[in-house]
Amino acid sequence: MMMPFKRQALVEFEMVESADKCVACGSSEAVYIAGQQAFFNYSTSKRITRPTNSDNPNSGNKVLLLSIQNPLYPITTDVLYTVCNPIGSVMRIVIFKRNGIQAMVEYPFCLSCAQKAKAALNGADIYAGCCTLKIEYARPTRLNVIRNDNESWDYTKPYLVRRERGKGRQAILGEHPSSYGDNGYGSHCPLLPLPGNSRYKLSSHDIPEVVAYPLPQSSSYNNHGSSSVAMVSGLHPTKMNCTRIFNLFCLYGNIEKVKFMKSVPGTALVEMGDEYAVDRAITHLNSIKVFGKRLNVCVSKQHAVIPSQVFELEDGSSSYKDFAMTRNNRFTSQGQASKNIIQPPSCVLHYYNVPPCISEDQLLRLCSEHDVPGFTKFKMFDAKPSSKTISGLLEFDSKTHAVEVLTVLNHYQIRIPNGSNPYTLKLCFSTSSHL
Numbered sequence: 380m381m382m383p384f385k386r387q388a389l390v391e392f393e394m395v396e397s398a399d400k401c402v403a404c405g406s407s408e409a410v411y412i413a414g415q416q417a418f419f420n421y422s423t424s425k426r427i428t429r430p431t432n433s434d435n436p437n438s439g440n441k442v443l444l445l446s447i448q449n450p451l452y453p454i455t456t457d458v459l460y461t462v463c464n465p466i467g468s469v470m471r472i473v474i475f476k477r478n479g480i481q482a483m484v485e486y487p488f489c490l491s492c493a494q495k496a497k498a499a500l501n502g503a504d505i506y507a508g509c510c511t512l513k514i515e516y517a518r519p520t521r522l523n524v525i526r527n528d529n530e531s532w533d534y535t536k537p538y539l540v541r542r543e544r545g546k547g548r549q550a551i552l553g554e555h556p557s558s559y560g561d562n563g564y565g566s567h568c569p570l571l572p573l574p575g576n577s578r579y580k581l582s583s584h585d586i587p588e589v590v591a592y593p594l595p596q597s598s599s600y601n602n603h604g605s606s607s608v609a610m611v612s613g614l615h616p617t618k619m620n621c622t623r624i625f626n627l628f629c630l631y632g633n634i635e636k637v638k639f640m641k642s643v644p645g646t647a648l649v650e651m652g653d654e655y656a657v658d659r660a661i662t663h664l665n666s667i668k669v670f671g672k673r674l675n676v677c678v679s680k681q682h683a684v685i686p687s688q689v690f691e692l693e694d695g696s697s698s699y700k701d702f703a704m705t706r707n708n709r710f711t712s713q714g715q716a717s718k719n720i721i722q723p724p725s726c727v728l729h730y731y732n733v734p735p736c737i738s739e740d741q742l743l744r745l746c747s748e749h750d751v752p753g754f755t756k757f758k759m760f761d762a763k764p765s766s767k768t769i770s771g772l773l774e775f776d777s778k779t780h781a782v783e784v785l786t787v788l789n790h791y792q793i794r795i796p797n798g799s800n801p802y803t804l805k806l807c808f809s810t811s812s813h814l
Contacts, residue, residue, distance in 0.1 A: 380427050381513060391427045414812045439490045443497055444517035447480040449721065450658045451509040453605065454480050456532040458505065462512075466499055467492025471522040474530045476678055479662040485522045529605075605654040607635075608679040609661065612646040614639075615670035617693045619786075621700035624649060625707070626789035627782070630807055631663060631721065632656020633708040636684040639698040645672075650684040652710060663723045668779045669786060707790050707803065720810060726778045727809040728754075728785055731770035734795050734802045735762070742773070751787050752780035756814040768802065774814045781808070 380389045392398045398421065404410070405419030447454050456472045463469050463484050471485040486492040493516070501514040524533035533539055611624065621637040624647055628634055633652035640646045651657050657678060665676040689699045702708065710716040730742075739757045746753045756774035775781040785806045792801040 381515070389422055389424065389427050411812070416812065439494050439497075440516040440518075440520060441486045441488060441490055441493045442517040442519055442522060443484045443486070443493055444515045445482045445484060446513040446515075447482070447505070448511045448513060448662070449509045450480050450662060451655060451721070452506055453654060453658070454482070454505075454510065455529040456527075457529070459484060460532070460534070462500065462505060463496055466496045468534075470535055471524050471533045472531065473522050473524060476658075476661060479665065480658060483517050483519065483522055605657065606678050606680065606682050607651050607654050607657055608681045608684060609649045609651060609657045610646065610677055610679040610681075611649055612643070612675045613672045614645045614647060614674070615672050616645055618670045619647075620692050620694055620696045621647075621698070622696070623786045625700070625702050625705075626806075627664065627669070627786045628660055629707060629709055629789075630719070631659040633710045634702045634705075636686070636699070636701050636703070638684045638686065638700075639690075639692060641688045641690055641698065648679055648681060648684045652708075654678075656710070659721060663721070667724055667782060669782055707805075719807075722808040722810060724778050724782050725808045725812060726775050726781050727811045727813065728773045728775070728781050728806050729770070729809040730773060730804065730806050732768050732803055732805045733770065734793060734798070735766070735769050736795055737769070737793065745788065745791070746784060749787050749791075751784045752776065754784075758814050772809055772811060772814055 382388060390401070392401070402419050402421060405417070410417045410419070445459070454474060456474065459472050459474070459482055460469055463472075467486050467489075469484055470487060472482060474480070474482040484496070486496065497514045497516070500512050502512065504511050522533075524531045524536070524539065527533060527537070527539040609628075614624075621639070624637050625634050628649055628651070631651075633656065635650040635652065636648075637650075638648050640648065649660075651660065661676050661678070664674060667674055684699075686699045686701075689697060692698055709719050733742075739759075742757070743753050752775060754773040754775050757771065758773075759769060759771040762769050773781075773784075775784065785808070788804060789806040791804040793804055794801045
């Protein structure tokens with residue numbers, strides 16, 4: 380059973396002896412799966428229990444659990460209906476964002492539709508190279524939908540409509556300022572052009588060819604229910620500030636503003652360039668450890684960060700900072716955005732824009748001066764003779780160490796003797812799992 384957002388899986392053997400051999404083999408020598416070291420241990424579960432028996436082709440559940448990995452584009456009920464309905468009539472869809480982006484899709488009482496959908500779509504990309512579907516049978520046997528909108532829809536009850544704005548508790552400030560518009564605060568244009576070919580990348584299943592689904596127009600997301608503001612809790616009270624939040628979150632999208640909440644210690648609001656960036660941040664940063672505390676990243680109900688109740692943090696810096704005009708944002712144009720490889724946190728950092736005179740010892744000293752863990756392995760890429768900067772890789776003992784170094788030293792200003800302008804050290808997570 381796959382647990383994609385935990386990067387774990389359960390494997391049930393027929394005999395205990397087989398499990399013993401697996402654990403012993405994994406302990407005696409390193410095992411790498413897709414370039415990532417895998418660790419094997421015994422589970423507290425005695426068996427894998429799911430609402431289906433994979434050995435019985437007639438078993439299953441008419442409700443599927445979809446986990447969407449690397450969601451570069453918004454996932455709405457319209458998108459999932461377009462994906463799933465050609466295989467069988469979809470009855471209900473519910474989208475939730477507890478661990479990244481997941482959804483449940485309910486098919487009619489006949490199990491064959493759900494089984495065909497799982498076989499056809501598991502492992503497929505909704506868009507080329509992103510929004511990858513991981514599909515299992517869900518535990519619930521029926522979905523309960525109370526309104527039809529971008530995050531839930533009952534196709535058997537078209538009369539269910541979204542709640543009208545203002546029909547609940549009265550807003551403190553009334554209607555939003557007209558300058559913000561009805562579509563939230565700021566631009567919601569895609570960072571990268573939608574791929575021209577939306578045909579699914581299917582694995583080798585013995586199934587008929589899947590139809591080529593049309594891509595949704597970008598205008599269909601104008602009233603998208605998500606927000607471009609992320610709420611981050613579990614922040615270290617003395618070691619985290621607005622700049623360090625920027626250093627970490629800027630890997631997944633432009634950062635507009637960061638504000639710590641005075642009423643909720645250890646919690647901050649991060650306004651990003653659009654809701655796609657928030658989805659990427661949730662997918663890759665939710666539940667990671669930074670300075671011994673586990674971050675919780677979720678979508679905020681706010682659509683903009685307002686600079687109110689500004690106070691001084693424990694390190695003496697301001698609780699609010701505007702990053703809209705900083706040159707360190709990495710998604711300011713399509714050309715710049717296309718150079719960013721969206722990676723989850725790993726124990727290897729890619730460094731670049733470093734002056735050629737900087738050595739391995741100087742980088743280690745920089746880590747020591749800022750009280751962050753030092754790297755264990757160092758690699759410098761060959762540079763052209765005319766190059767004014769160098770780049771390379773730094774490997775750390777753990778992913779947590781790499782995250783902390785990036786949080787503190789990303790965008791550090793390196794000054795060299797007789798140099799007119801400082802070099803801005805830039806860090807990101809590498810695609811390499813080890814050196």
